[in-house]
Amino acid sequence: MSPASISNQDHRATDRYQCGYVALIGKPNTGKSTLMNALIGEKLSITAHRPQTTRHQIIGIKTTDRYQCVFVDTPGIHQDQKKAINRYMNRAATSVLDDVDLICVLLDVANFNQDDEQILKSLKPYSRVILVLNKMDRVSKQALLPRIERISKVLPDRDIIPVSALNRENLDYLMEQIQQYLPQGIPLYPDDQLTDKPMRFIVAEIIREKLFRRLTAELPYALTVNVEHYKVEPDLVRISASIWVERKSQKGIIIGQGGRMLKTIGSEARRDIEALVDNKVYLQLWVKVREDWSDDERSLAAFGYSAE
Numbered sequence: 001m002s003p004a005s006i007s008n009q010d011h012r013a014t015d016r017y018q019c020g021y022v023a024l025i026g027k028p029n030t031g032k033s034t035l036m037n038a039l040i041g042e043k044l045s046i047t048a049h050r051p052q053t054t055r056h057q058i059i060g061i062k063t064t065d066r067y068q069c070v071f072v073d074t075p076g077i078h079q080d081q082k083k084a085i086n087r088y089m090n091r092a093a094t095s096v097l098d099d100v101d102l103i104c105v106l107l108d109v110a111n112f113n114q115d116d117e118q119i120l121k122s123l124k125p126y127s128r129v130i131l132v133l134n135k136m137d138r139v140s141k142q143a144l145l146p147r148i149e150r151i152s153k154v155l156p157d158r159d160i161i162p163v164s165a166l167n168r169e170n171l172d173y174l175m176e177q178i179q180q181y182l183p184q185g186i187p188l189y190p191d192d193q194l195t196d197k198p199m200r201f202i203v204a205e206i207i208r209e210k211l212f213r214r215l216t217a218e219l220p221y222a223l224t225v226n227v228e229h230y231k232v233e234p235d236l237v238r239i240s241a242s243i244w245v246e247r248k249s250q251k252g253i254i255i256g257q258g259g260r261m262l263k264t265i266g267s268e269a270r271r272d273i274e275a276l277v278d279n280k281v282y283l284q285l286w287v288k289v290r291e292d293w294s295d296d297e298r299s300l301a302a303f304g305y306s307a308e
Helices: 008-012 032-040 084-094 114-122 141-154 171-179 199-214 248-255 257-277 297-302
Strands: 018-025 058-063 067-073 102-108 129-134 159-162 224-233 236-245 281-289
Touching: 018 032, 032 058, 032 067, 032 171, 067 171, 102 114, 114 141, 129 141, 129 171, 141 159, 159 171, 199 224, 199 236, 199 257, 236 248, 236 257, 248 257, 248 281, 257 281
Parallel strands: 018 067, 018 102, 102 129, 129 159, 236 281
Antiparallel strands: 058 067, 224 236
């Protein structure tokens, strides 16, 4: 957690304090959410070994006695824009670029391809860019150097920093380099605030993460989660959430034989939520059907996928 002892008044007492926004962008499954969670020190963005897990811009706030860095985790930029939700995610990823102080492009160093090159080429007008080569633990040092040379030719004259977000390798150095780009200024958020998202949003994301991790094939991409009831009592937090899918057959898969799959997902989500809110949680999950919600603009807006 961020140190609560630092007050805004203390920050204003020095003109050397820094505060700014840093966008984390890249193609799907490059580890943007894992990196932000590691840099913040808290799990704010959900993660899964599947592309397009992140669907919204999610802010993570890192506050120290020297700077406040506001990270913006974005959905993966992808070429498939057939459905409305895919177009929404691309807008969410690219709309932030003109409004931040630094762009960190995450590249999966083990799987650098033409999609990465296209993203790098689109960033040529931007000078404040760091290229973060993630998952360096998956390649040898001999293989790393040629890939760095290839990447530097696509977008030259930018800092290139290899890291492993999962293993937290070289993150201190990355944070030192990020800090150099932060402008001077007072903090924008209270010292103990970690994100701008409400608890309902975070709970829905936790539930969706468990669904992504438990379900196979394309089903995770056909579902979304909406928290309908969130009530805090002295010794208990009561939550009711709906899992929306596009087909009746998908509903049966999520519920599972005898309700076992839904019970497992609920138990896993409840444990994470209890750790986050530091209280006991009573969680109810319902599975509902709305056909083709992911390609319907009105349904997307109803589920919170509105323009950023």
